[in-house]
Amino acid sequence: MENKDKHIFLKERLKQNNIKLTSTRSAILEVFASSTESLGAEDIYILARRKDPSISLATVYRNLKLLAGLGLVQKISQDSGSVYSLAGRLDGRRTAARQVSRPSKKPESKDVYRIENKLNEALRDLNKIKLEKEMALEDVIKDFGRLDKILQSYEFEQNNLIQILLDIQEEYRWLPKHALLYVSSRLDIPLTRVYGIASFYKFLNLEPRGKHSILVCTGTACHVRGSINLLQNIVDILGVKPGDTTQDLRFTLDTVNCLGCCALGPVVMIDDEYHSNPTGKQLKKILKNCD
Ligand code: FES
Numbered sequence: 485m486e487n488k489d490k491h492i493f494l495k496e497r498l499k500q501n502n503i504k505l506t507s508t509r510s511a512i513l514e515v516f517a518s519s520t521e522s523l524g525a526e527d528i529y530i531l532a533r534r535k536d537p538s539i540s541l542a543t544v545y546r547n548l549k550l551l552a553g554l555g556l557v558q559k560i561s562q563d564s565g566s567v568y569s570l571a572g573r574l575d576g577r578r579t580a581a582r583q584v585s586r587p588s589k590k591p592e593s594k595d596v597y598r599i600e601n602k603l604n605e606a607l608r609d610l611n612k613i614k615l616e617k618e619m620a621l622e623d624v625i626k627d628f629g630r631l632d633k634i635l636q637s638y639e640f641e642q643n644n645l646i647q648i649l650l651d652i653q654e655e656y657r658w659l660p661k662h663a664l665l666y667v668s669s670r671l672d673i674p675l676t677r678v679y680g681i682a683s684f685y686k687f688l689n690l691e692p693r694g695k696h697s698i699l700v701c702t703g704t705a706c707h708v709r710g711s712i713n714l715l716q717n718i719v720d721i722l723g724v725k726p727g728d729t730t731q732d733l734r735f736t737l738d739t740v741n742c743l744g745c746c747a748l749g750p751v752v753m754i755d756d757e758y759h760s761n762p763t764g765k766q767l768k769k770i771l772k773n774c775d
Pocket of ligand 1: 703704741746749
């Protein structure tokens, strides 16, 4: 079966089983359809991220379990960890693990197994590092074009540094290190000055931010009306503390001293919308509906 046909077939099977084809699932299926080898979950994660950057390792594991349950993917457990490949009937190629094959005869010494396992692990680590480096380099090269567009719109003027940083932040939701380096070199401004400005202003972020911003007001008016409970509900749902971003980069949770609508308190602002005293159930629904 051709790679494209495999991908279509896999998607059809999900549909037949009433399973939604999310962008994450599609990315994972594409990795399987185009892979010539069995892959570890982390390898799948790295490859799938190229197609869907919002994917997390936990999501990959969840989907692998689902695909194995449907019989579309097979899991092969090995001493050096599990690897996955398309189920035999879908894959005309070999489905055995890609690691150094284990001898069929019993080894003469346990040391042979130990060394073999160590080699397999080292091989997997090297492969992972190589993939990560390739991916990071590709991303950085693509970014230079995006950054140049922003710099060009300000005619590479040093005086527009803050506005340039704001535009970069709007593009990425934060200020990545390579972007600051690039700005410093293109505008001919010392990196220490670029960093100095980026770290001085609170509205500029040097850490990744989530796609959606959640601001819980803990000012006096909201506090007396129970903003602590509201904040705790959100912490419980997302599993992050105020000031942190969820692992999948969907949400960043922060607190503020007033949102300017004290009569609605306790109040939370999600992106541009205010929500007055939502229950835990309502919060879950609101957060789930954030795409
Ligand atoms: S104190 Fe919460 S909105 Fe003003």
